[in-house]
Amino acid sequence: MKIPVVQRILSANDQIAAENRARFDAAGVFVLNVMASPGAGKTSLILATVPRLLPEVQVGVIEGDVASTIDADRIAAAGIPVVQINTGGSCHLDAPMVRSALEQLPLAGLNLLFVENVGNLICPAEFRLGAHLAVVLSSVPEGHDKPYKYPGIFTGADVVLLNKVDLLPHFDFDVEYFRRGLEALHSDIPFFLISCRTGEGMQKWVQWLLQRRGKNSEPQRKTQNA
Amino acid sequence: MKIPVVQRILSANDQIAAENRARFDAAGVFVLNVMASPGAGKTSLILATVPRLLPEVQVGVIEGDVASTIDADRIAAAGIPVVQINTGGSCHLDAPMVRSALEQLPLAGLNLLFVENVGNLICPAEFRLGAHLAVVLSSVPEGHDKPYKYPGIFTGADVVLLNKVDLLPHFDFDVEYFRRGLEALHSDIPFFLISCRTGEGMQKWVQWLLQRRGKNSEPQRKTQNA
Numbered sequence: 379m380k381i382p383v384v385q386r387i388l389s390a391n392d393q394i395a396a397e398n399r400a401r402f403d404a405a406g407v408f409v410l411n412v413m414a415s416p417g418a419g420k421t422s423l424i425l426a427t428v429p430r431l432l433p434e435v436q437v438g439v440i441e442g443d444v445a446s447t448i449d450a451d452r453i454a455a456a457g458i459p460v461v462q463i464n465t466g467g468s469c470h471l472d473a474p475m476v477r478s479a480l481e482q483l484p485l486a487g488l489n490l491l492f493v494e495n496v497g498n499l500i501c502p503a504e505f506r507l508g509a510h511l512a513v514v515l516s517s518v519p520e521g522h523d524k525p526y527k528y529p530g531i532f533t534g535a536d537v538v539l540l541n542k543v544d545l546l547p548h549f550d551f552d553v554e555y556f557r558r559g560l561e562a563l564h565s566d567i568p569f570f571l572i573s574c575r576t577g578e579g580m581q582k583w584v585q586w587l588l589q590r591r592g593k594n595s596e597p598q599r600k601t602q603n604a
Numbered sequence: 605m606k607i608p609v610v611q612r613i614l615s616a617n618d619q620i621a622a623e624n625r626a627r628f629d630a631a632g633v634f635v636l637n638v639m640a641s642p643g644a645g646k647t648s649l650i651l652a653t654v655p656r657l658l659p660e661v662q663v664g665v666i667e668g669d670v671a672s673t674i675d676a677d678r679i680a681a682a683g684i685p686v687v688q689i690n691t692g693g694s695c696h697l698d699a700p701m702v703r704s705a706l707e708q709l710p711l712a713g714l715n716l717l718f719v720e721n722v723g724n725l726i727c728p729a730e731f732r733l734g735a736h737l738a739v740v741l742s743s744v745p746e747g748h749d750k751p752y753k754y755p756g757i758f759t760g761a762d763v764v765l766l767n768k769v770d771l772l773p774h775f776d777f778d779v780e781y782f783r784r785g786l787e788a789l790h791s792d793i794p795f796f797l798i799s800c801r802t803g804e805g806m807q808k809w810v811q812w813l814l815q816r817r818g819k820n821s822e823p824q825r826k827t828q829n830a
Contacts, residue, residue: 416641416725416754417746444726446752453785467756469695469726497753498726499642500670500695519745519768520643526672527723530693542745548774 386450391505398508405485408591411509411604416497418517419541421449422574424492425456431583438488440479442471442496470501473508503531509604510594517541522551525559537568546574617731620699624734629713637735637830642723644743645767648800649673650718651682657808664714666705668722670749684767696727699734729757735830736820743767746776751785763794770799
């Protein structure tokens with residue numbers, strides 16, 4: 379007797395994430411899900427990346443926060459189209475929240491969309507949004523042990539950025555220890571050292587991002603982590 | 605007709621938190637639930653506080669992490685009794701986890717217990733452990749907007765510490781803006797500026813902690829947030 383095997387059924391969130399992805403692809407918009415601890419520099423990453431993409435790449439932003447419009451105000455002040463999601467206490471963005479935000483952020487005219495997740499190094503990893511790229515941002519003041527202590531979010535990352543490297547002289551931070559922790563989770567993870575404040579390393583990151591965006595138009599390279 | 609009103613029924617977690625609290629009180633152990641973002645310096649706070657309490661106050665530690673024993677190893681290396689809880693992915697400690705840890709950390713002989721929660725500025729606020737004091741630790745590199753963006757955890761705090769103040773010259777951090785955000789949530793919150801690295805501010809914090817511990821033996825001052 380053959381036992382019937384039911385294929386993995388998409389959760390409600392994953393179902394809506396797939397619908398989001400289809401909308402992004404139809405509109406030709408490449409989408410990044412940016413995840414990090416509170417204060418790692420997610421908004422600063424967006425503000426430092428966008429001017430290096432303009433004018434060829436038109437960028438929009440969805441800001442996720444438990445409360446306040448502080449981050450969205452910073453993005454708007456830079457003249458970038460932005461929608462703020464307040465989760466009202468929830469510790470992560472989910473696919474329905476992103477779908478709602480899209481009602482107020484027309485994809486037409488955009489080529490790239492940053493979704494800044496809630497500051498949290500654990501929960502956001504478990505909720506796909508429909509993005510093409512899972513970006514995990516760590517920062518020097520947080521310490522070099524983060525990949526060892528929070529393996530889930532680093533395992534799901536498509537790229538890892540280490541921010542605030544201009545502060546390395548002021549911290550006992552061993553970059554190789556951090557890198558080894560990362561590579562123990564997956565050996566070929568793209569990893570960039572950056573400083574959003576000084577601009578160090580930004581050119582390499584932006585160059586990689588543009589290449590990765592180009593490759594995404596080849597269907598077989600699409601990722602499913604974000 | 606009088607409508608019957610059912611008193612708030614304790615959740616399973618709150619029920620076990622109350623049992624934990626009863627055990628702590630019976631043993632005469634004052635318990636701190638230390639909550640913060642990843643890398644804010646929770647372990648460093650414990651390591652900087654304990655030597656200032658010894659030998660009058662005997663201290664134990666429960667370390668909560670998603671994975672690894674990195675923090676517990678640091679505590680053990682300092683000769684402090686410690687138990688590591690690995691949550692296996694969960695984003696916060698809960699009361700049953702603390703109860704389990706107590707099986708391996710005899711309360712007899714201890715006067716004070718630090719419970720270091722998982723690095724997360726959102727979820728731990730929602731799970732009482734049975735502690736007497738909810739300690740929220742923020743740090744200068746995270747930025748001065750944290751009370752505005754993560755109001756839940758700051759609202760539930762009994763005391764807030766701002767760590768890494770030795771780095772203030774390297775950051776655009778407005779202490780008064782941070783303080784105003786905090787006081788908007790509750791006006792009389794005890795607030796200390798500290799540096800676990802240089803020792804700045806530690807004496808005031810420890811003095812306050814010892815006073816607060818003394819007051820807790822007066823039953824009417826017991827708090828319920830932690």
